[in-house]
Amino acid sequence: MEEKLQFMIDELEAAKAEKRYINIRTMHSPADGWMVVDGKRVLNMCTNNYLGLANHPELKQAAKDAIDAWGVGPGAVRTIAGTQQLHIDCERRMAEFKHVEASMLVQSGFCANQAVLPPLVGRDRATGAQDAIFSDRLNHASIIDGARLSGAKIIVYEHCDPADLEAKIQEHLPNFRRGLMVTDGVFSMDGDVAPLDKLYEVAARHGVLTMVDDAHGEGVLGQGRGIVSHFGLEGKFDVEIGTLSKAFGVMGGVIAGKQVVIDYIRQKARPNLFSSALTPADTAACMASITYVEQHPELVQKLWDNAEYFKKGIRDLGIDTGHTETPIVPVMLGDVKLAKAFSAKLFEYGIFAMALGFPTVPEGAARIRTMNTAAHTREDLDFALEVFAKVARELGVI
Numbered sequence: 001m002e003e004k005l006q007f008m009i010d011e012l013e014a015a016k017a018e019k020r021y022i023n024i025r026t027m028h029s030p031a032d033g034w035m036v037v038d039g040k041r042v043l044n045m046c047t048n049n050y051l052g053l054a055n056h057p058e059l060k061q062a063a064k065d066a067i068d069a070w071g072v073g074p075g076a077v078r079t080i081a082g083t084q085q086l087h088i089d090c091e092r093r094m095a096e097f098k099h100v101e102a103s104m105l106v107q108s109g110f111c112a113n114q115a116v117l118p119p120l121v122g123r124d125r126a127t128g129a130q131d132a133i134f135s136d137r138l139n140h141a142s143i144i145d146g147a148r149l150s151g152a153k154i155i156v157y158e159h160c161d162p163a164d165l166e167a168k169i170q171e172h173l174p175n176f177r178r179g180l181m182v183t184d185g186v187f188s189m190d191g192d193v194a195p196l197d198k199l200y201e202v203a204a205r206h207g208v209l210t211m212v213d214d215a216h217g218e219g220v221l222g223q224g225r226g227i228v229s230h231f232g233l234e235g236k237f238d239v240e241i242g243t244l245s246k247a248f249g250v251m252g253g254v255i256a257g258k259q260v261v262i263d264y265i266r267q268k269a270r271p272n273l274f275s276s277a278l279t280p281a282d283t284a285a286c287m288a289s290i291t292y293v294e295q296h297p298e299l300v301q302k303l304w305d306n307a308e309y310f311k312k313g314i315r316d317l318g319i320d321t322g323h324t325e326t327p328i329v330p331v332m333l334g335d336v337k338l339a340k341a342f343s344a345k346l347f348e349y350g351i352f353a354m355a356l357g358f359p360t361v362p363e364g365a366a367r368i369r370t371m372n373t374a375a376h377t378r379e380d381l382d383f384a385l386e387v388f389a390k391v392a393r394e395l396g397v398i
């Protein structure tokens with residue numbers, strides 16, 4: 001083996017020895033309520049496919065039609081020759097859906113955060129003036145990476161704590177050129193919801209830019225329109241980040257907000273300038289998905305009914321579900337070895353649900369994170385609860 005590759009071998013071996021190595025399972029069927037995972041048919045409680053749209057016939061048909069009409073690839077970045085009428089139409093539909101002035105599509109939600117932060121805040125090379133990002137302690141990795149890329153100073157405030165946000169702004173903002181507050185809407189490890197009204201009030205009072213990443217709130221909160229709608233703050237946030245890969249069931253990222261912000265980001269965002277546009281199939285499926293979500297509020301209701309039913313069932317077993325307020329239901333077990341054994345037994349009995357441990361969640365707070373979906377029936381959930389009870393008894397949890 002070549003000497004220069006040795007560090008990778010060492011790290012992979014260390015990860016295996018310390019049980020940090022990620023064993024990646026292979027799906028043998030489309031994302032749905034039930035899936036064939038590593039060759040076994042199981043009830044799926046792992047995907048972000050909240051509304052069960054990832055394998056929906058209407059969306060698939062929209063994608064197929066778009067391929068016939070527009071081909072398979074855009075052939076260019078958006079700013080050269082990659083902006084197809086489809087993109088423009090989808091962006092207008094998304095802006096209407098979110099009740100904002102404008103929106104733009106990028107390749108993914110992850111990419112949206114890399115696209116948007118560096119143009120808004122950073123460090124001025126000529127003058128050395130620096131900006132500040134006020135960021136929730138538990139913000140998503142893609143926000144953290146976008147923040148680092150920007151060159152702005154990252155100032156962390158305590159999780160969902162508007163008072164601490166205000167203290168941090170008062171302490172630090174005078175030393176910086178401008179500030180930006182950014183938070184996840186729904187936090188994906190616990191399923192808790194940012195106090196967006198209070199955070200907005202603090203940020204607005206101090207004149208800092210406001211940004212929320214609603215990846216787990218769209219299709220879920222606010223009758224499906226997301227966290228901003230849930231709090232009645234439509235049109236107020238400077239930037240709303242979204243993804244089309246979770247509740248919408250497809251692929252792609254969204255940057256939405258005021259017209260001037262979107263005009264500016266379009267000119268500046270490097271993924272818009274240097275990475276090709278979303279494919280016609282994805283774009284058309286996204287547009288069909290927005291329409292479908294608008295026309296089927298009963299799907300959002302079913303998602304919540306399922307989540308409440310499952311959550312109550314787990315609590316009735318005497319197991320803690322943390323402080324979730326959404327269809328993300330963490331089944332709190334504490335010990336990481338226990339959580340992994342629990343997940344393995346669930347799989348053996350026909351349920352696919354992942355164990356999460358340190359460093360994804362705090363030490364001693366290991367859990368099985370279950371994601372509810374409108375794709376499950378009541379019978380599916382009864383089966384799930386039966387299996388959770390059986391595994392909990394076998395492992396001495398109850």
Ligand SMILES: *Cc1c(COP(=O)(O)O)cnc(C)c1O
Pocket residue numbers: 108109110111140142143184188213214215216243244245252253
């Ligand atoms: C999932 C997630 C993303 C990434 O979205 P993709 O479209 O999958 O890249 C970004 N931000 C948050 C908060 C997320 O939960």
